[in-house]
Amino acid sequence: MKKKEVLTVLLLFFLAGGIIKAQNNNADLKLSLKEAQEYALKNNKMIKSAKFTVLTSQKDVWTAISSGLPQVSAGATLTDNLKLGVFVLTMNGVTTAITMGMTYNLPVAVQASMPLFSASYYVGIETTKLAQKMAESNLQSSEIDTRQAVASAYYLILISEESLRILKENLSNLQETLKSTRAMYSSGLAEATDVDQMASNVTMMQNSFSILQSNIEINYNLLRFQLGVKFDSKIILTETIEDVVKDINIEALLSQNLITAANIQYDLVDKQEKMSALDLKAQKAQVLPTLSGIYATSTSGMGMKMSELKWYPSSYLGLNLSVPIFASGQRYSTIQKAKINLEKARNIKEMVADQLQMQDKQLRYNLGNANIQYKSQKDNVDVSKRVYASMENKYKQGMASSLELIQSNGLYLQAENNYVSALMNLLQTKLALDKLLNNM
Numbered sequence: 001m002k003k004k005e006v007l008t009v010l011l012l013f014f015l016a017g018g019i020i021k022a023q024n025n026n027a028d029l030k031l032s033l034k035e036a037q038e039y040a041l042k043n044n045k046m047i048k049s050a051k052f053t054v055l056t057s058q059k060d061v062w063t064a065i066s067s068g069l070p071q072v073s074a075g076a077t078l079t080d081n082l083k084l085g086v087f088v089l090t091m092n093g094v095t096t097a098i099t100m101g102m103t104y105n106l107p108v109a110v111q112a113s114m115p116l117f118s119a120s121y122y123v124g125i126e127t128t129k130l131a132q133k134m135a136e137s138n139l140q141s142s143e144i145d146t147r148q149a150v151a152s153a154y155y156l157i158l159i160s161e162e163s164l165r166i167l168k169e170n171l172s173n174l175q176e177t178l179k180s181t182r183a184m185y186s187s188g189l190a191e192a193t194d195v196d197q198m199a200s201n202v203t204m205m206q207n208s209f210s211i212l213q214s215n216i217e218i219n220y221n222l223l224r225f226q227l228g229v230k231f232d233s234k235i236i237l238t239e240t241i242e243d244v245v246k247d248i249n250i251e252a253l254l255s256q257n258l259i260t261a262a263n264i265q266y267d268l269v270d271k272q273e274k275m276s277a278l279d280l281k282a283q284k285a286q287v288l289p290t291l292s293g294i295y296a297t298s299t300s301g302m303g304m305k306m307s308e309l310k311w312y313p314s315s316y317l318g319l320n321l322s323v324p325i326f327a328s329g330q331r332y333s334t335i336q337k338a339k340i341n342l343e344k345a346r347n348i349k350e351m352v353a354d355q356l357q358m359q360d361k362q363l364r365y366n367l368g369n370a371n372i373q374y375k376s377q378k379d380n381v382d383v384s385k386r387v388y389a390s391m392e393n394k395y396k397q398g399m400a401s402s403l404e405l406i407q408s409n410g411l412y413l414q415a416e417n418n419y420v421s422a423l424m425n426l427l428q429t430k431l432a433l434d435k436l437l438n439n440m
Helices: 003-025 034-043 045-066 119-188 194-225 241-244 250-254 264-285 329-395 402-436
Strands: 030-031 070-074 085-091 093-098 104-117 235-237 290-303 308-320
Touching: 030 034, 034 045, 034 119, 034 194, 045 093, 045 119, 093 194, 093 264, 093 308, 119 235, 119 241, 119 264, 119 329, 119 402, 194 308, 241 264, 250 402, 264 329
Parallel strands: 030 235
Antiparallel strands: 070 104, 085 093, 104 290, 290 308
16 A cells, blocks of 8 residues: 555544544433432542542551651761861870871761650551541542432422423413414404403513523533533433432331431541540550660771772661650640540530431421422312313303413413422422431
């Protein structure tokens, strides 16, 4: 194959690759609720930050452990004594000046040290390990919050789109009614005010339709933020509001008992109490002695010329004991402060446990009430829809005024709005109880 043909084939290959990549980047993101939550756990920026914190805490554990392992250092110093020092001696009344040292001095030393006993060291390791567990719990908390936020945004979009569908259907009916009213007016069977009222109602409905469309896009942006995708990404929700409602099992949820220890907020304050206990332990460790071992070996090269250095080795092994004796009451006050912080952490832990019990009772009540309201509003929609259909039929037969039809339509739309609000309240209340019961 000729060189020009080879270049052409390579160029087409890379262009094709670029086109495929661009298509993949612009591909629609089709997600069920569970898929959206899992996608967010991988791409949400807050989750990523929490994961980085976990990685950092893992390195902190090794840093704490390594501080108690042997530490070895080496060093060398080359000295050129430009003018040697003089040492003066007087013996039997005779003073003699003696030149001391060599022109060149090159000591090379290696020193190793290791703590043999240090209470602070062991407490420090415990503390960093607990800090790692706290970072992991914070990551879990962020994941739960993200799952809840994604579900809330997902529900909001589905309900908003359901409201848009209802509004669109109603708008279509009103436009047909307006068309019929104009025809009736042309035939002398309706008044001009009927046409004006109906046209005004259609205009108001169109404005509401446009506003709701804009709100839906805002809701999609909220979901995009939680998913960690660009704001121009196309997202398609594969579940409908009917699918979501079908999966709701109020009785099963209400029969589930709260396990306080399994709640992530309780877990965090429990670990904070343990961290305060370790802090007290660390402060008490400051009054204990520390013991470390030291070994050093060195050799010194000395001579009048660099090429004539003579080497003199030396080494030593030793123990270093440090015993705290007096700190002007500073350590005592620090220990007392740590004790107070521990009592405070225990009090917060008890308070959170009480709050969780209170939330459990309140959310169960709210869910039961929300379920009753949802069923009531759903029945009310059916009634209002039948009344509106009957009034519309009467209007076409000339048995009802345009004002009565508009009022009936307004009541029907209000019933739909109440139903949608009740449904959203049911979903949000269920979501809150799921989070409390660690079902996220």
